[in-house]
Amino acid sequence: MSSPYYLRYYDPPEHLQRYILVLFHFYSTKKDVSDRNPGAHPQLILCPQGTGGMRFPDGRYDRLGRVNLAGGMSTAIPFDVSGPWHTIGATLSPLGWAALTGVPLRDHMDRFFDPEELLGPEITSFADDVNERYLSGELSGQATGYALCDWIAERLKPIKxxxxxxxxxxxxxxxxxxxxxxxxxxxxxxxxxxxxxxxxxxxxxxxxxxxxxxxxxxxxxxxxxxxxxxxxxxxxxxxxxxxxxxxxxxxxxxxxxxxxxxxxxxxxxxxxxxxxxxxxxxxxxxxxx
Structure with missing residues (x-):
């Protein structure tokens, strides 16, 4: 029997490897998925298909959107998703988070939130476009990840x-x-x-x-x-x-x-x-x- 899970990692372009640790493409054919995310690093994540969210220690339940920004977790956080579930994302280094968002990571831990708060409305229009192209088969998971890299690269700012x-x-x-x-x-x-x-x-x-x-x-x-x-x-x-x-x-x-x-x-x-x-x-x- 084939696995209900698929996961593939891709290296980011060499000029971005100080900012982006890895690109990932994951999908599950299961109707319901529950697990825990150790969440050591910040991530910018596209979610073309699937609904769900994460339950935090304070009782807050953050729902997944079609694009999500996570600042990292202080402990393992449980999540649940109704599938099929497809996600493509970039895991950010500490330098990558700082250069992309310009805000302290300490103020954005243990959250899974709407990235428009830090990245502006253009992230939503970008996500809507590439998610649709991915679901139609025009873009592969790898190509979608590299498109996300390009979007990030254009917005990196220098830090001291x-x-x-x-x-x-x-x-x-x-x-x-x-x-x-x-x-x-x-x-x-x-x-x-x-x-x-x-x-x-x-x-x-x-x-x-x-x-x-x-x-x-x-x-x-x-x-x-x-x-x-x-x-x-x-x-x-x-x-x-x-x-x-x-x-x-x-x-x-x-x-x-x-x-x-x-x-x-x-x-x-x-x-x-x-x-x-x-x-x-x-x-x-x-x-x-």
């Missing part, structure tokens, strides 16, 4: 060079280990400790300690979802947590599953969302695998 350097330094710090010490971040910055915390929260959505905690759990889950792990990688994961109950608690918080369930067939959407291309683009596995 010193802030761009802070983003790169923060990513370098995160990539040193699954559990990078906070002092290692502050030592490399030209800002005070408090200024560093404010700027990291502005561009990454969370202050440094919370950011490291979330990325530790999601990266560990991404590794554990792989079919084979080396002894070295298993040891690195184990060393990043106090003990196994701590690891189970953290992965459950940010991915909504225990490590024993990762990589199984029960939640194929979550497993695909834990794919590692996003982290590889940000060079967050350099010293881990």
């Amino acid at each position: 060079p010193e802030h761009e350097a802070l983003i790169e330094q923060t990513l370098d710090w995160l990539g040193k280990s699954l559990n990078p010490p906070l002092e290692g971040l502050y030592e490399r910055m030209s800002y005070s400790r408090r200024q560093t915390e404010r700027l990291v929260e502005r561009y990454f959505g969370s202050p440094p300690a919370a950011l490291a905690r979330k990325y530790r759990a999601i990266r560990a889950a991404a590794l554990l979802a792989q079919p084979k792990l080396s002894d070295r990688t298993q040891a690195i994961i184990a060393a990043a947590f106090h003990d196994r109950p701590h690891m189970v608690h953290e992965i459950s918080r940010y991915c909504a599953h225990t490590p024993t369930r990762l990589g199984g067939d029960e939640d194929p959407i979550l497993v695909t969302l834990l794919q590692m291309k996003n982290f590889q683009r940000l060079q967050l596995f350099n010293n881990i695998k």
